Amino acid sequence: MNTADIASEHAARLAAADPLLPLSEALDDAGSTGDAPVFEVVKGDSGASGVSARTEVAPKLSDSLWRALVEHRLTVRLAGSQSGEVFADLLTRWDEHLAKVAAPGDWDTAAVVIRPSRDPIGSAELLRHGFAPVRVLAVRPADRLAAPGPAAEPGVRIRPAEQADLDTAVGLHTELLRYDAEFGGATLRESARELFAADVAKQIASSSPALWIAELYGQPLGLLQIQVPPDSGWARQYVRAQRVGYLSSLHVAEAARSSGVGSALAAHAHQLFDEAGMEVVLLHHALANPRSTPFWYSQGYRPLWTHWQRRPAIR
Structure with a gap:
């Protein structure tokens, strides 16, 4: 052979x-x-x-x-x-x-x-x-997207991020990174807040909203960030599809857990991807995360690629 x-x-x-x-x-x-x-x-x-x-x-x-x-x-x-x-x-x-x-x-x-x-x-x-299976690239085919659009969640309002949301968005991004770092696929670095601040500022200044804030009874407690073509073009190499969306981040503050904010943000993301004509949506999640893994699979995602990692490379 x-x-x-x-x-x-x-x-x-x-x-x-x-x-x-x-x-x-x-x-x-x-x-x-x-x-x-x-x-x-x-x-x-x-x-x-x-x-x-x-x-x-x-x-x-x-x-x-x-x-x-x-x-x-x-x-x-x-x-x-x-x-x-x-x-x-x-x-x-x-x-x-x-x-x-x-x-x-x-x-x-x-x-x-x-x-x-x-x-x-x-x-x-x-x-x-x-090696350990640390991270998954999960996929959600378009035929699982709900055409009528998401049902309204009582008390939840989702809107594009604004300049006044910069500190909130950076805080939610940092909180997500800190939690994911527990499972080996992410690293909380000293530069994290600075990097998140630069990215959030860029997203807020964009003419096409890609960063969204969820309010629960007026309090900003959730965050969603997505990519559609051409920004998501890098993801096409991982899946057999032409129009590929990528869900970069979805995080809900601890105070809003089990309130429906996460499900509302996911439904909002899928509606945006549907309107943009995506064939599939991809996202990464930490496999050992006891919150994200069951949540994403309840939303119609499934594993596509598994990242096996040994860290340090040589012990």
């Missing part, structure tokens, strides 16, 4: 497992560069191939809030009746590589493998190598 055979069988298996996954490409066509380490294991009718990529962000960039500063990501293709076994060998080879290039014990380094959620092959091997 050669690299082309592995890629072909891998693509066929994913297409059968989930029709919303994008078409799988061979690794040399999937954005790998000539200096990226490539690994391959073949045993009988089974094979695993992978390419490792290293990325780094500065702590004063907004991306640093949702990842480690240095991330080593392995893109994998699996095939054959012993896919799990060859994947285990591939992970061992990758670990040997990481031991040479990553600082042991550095919390701001992470090893990440993103796997299709409906393709469980290799999950046991990832667990044995110290």
Whole structure:
């Protein structure tokens, strides 16, 4: 079995497992560069191939809030009746590589493998190598969107964010980040409030509202932020659809929990996406979050991609 055979069988298996996954490409066509380490294991009718990529962000960039500063990501293709076994060998080879290039014990380094959620092959091997399923990219197809629009929630009013909402929005964003940081996929950095303030100011100044505030009996206690094309164009690579919306943030202050504010914000978001003609909506959430995971799946979302992470990359 050669690299082309592995890629072909891998693509066929994913297409059968989930029709919303994008078409799988061979690794040399999937954005790998000539200096990226490539690994391959073949045993009988089974094979695993992978390419490792290293990325780094500065702590004063907004991306640093949702990842480690240095991330080593392995893109994998699996095939054959012993896919799990060859994947285990591939992970061992990758670990040997990481031991040479990553600082042991550095919390701001992470090893990440993103796997299709409906393709469980290799999950046991990832667990044995110290990875945990930390984050999910979830999808909600358009055929689940309610056409008539959301029902009114007593006492809840949703409106575009205004300049007077800047401190409230920054506070809600920071509260969400602090909570998500408990589950390993986010990092509360000193620059967080400054970064959120700059983004909120930009959203408020935009001519097309993308940041919304929910009031409960006049008190601003909820926040919603969305992206539609062209801003959400980056998300198209993760799903087989042309018009893709992205739900960036939805958070409700502790004082408004179980009041209907969260459901009202979700319904408002789906109405906006529906009006914009989105085929699917994507969002990220922390898998271990006991609030967001059941909430989003009750709203019609399901896992599409699962981010397996080991942080630090080398312990």
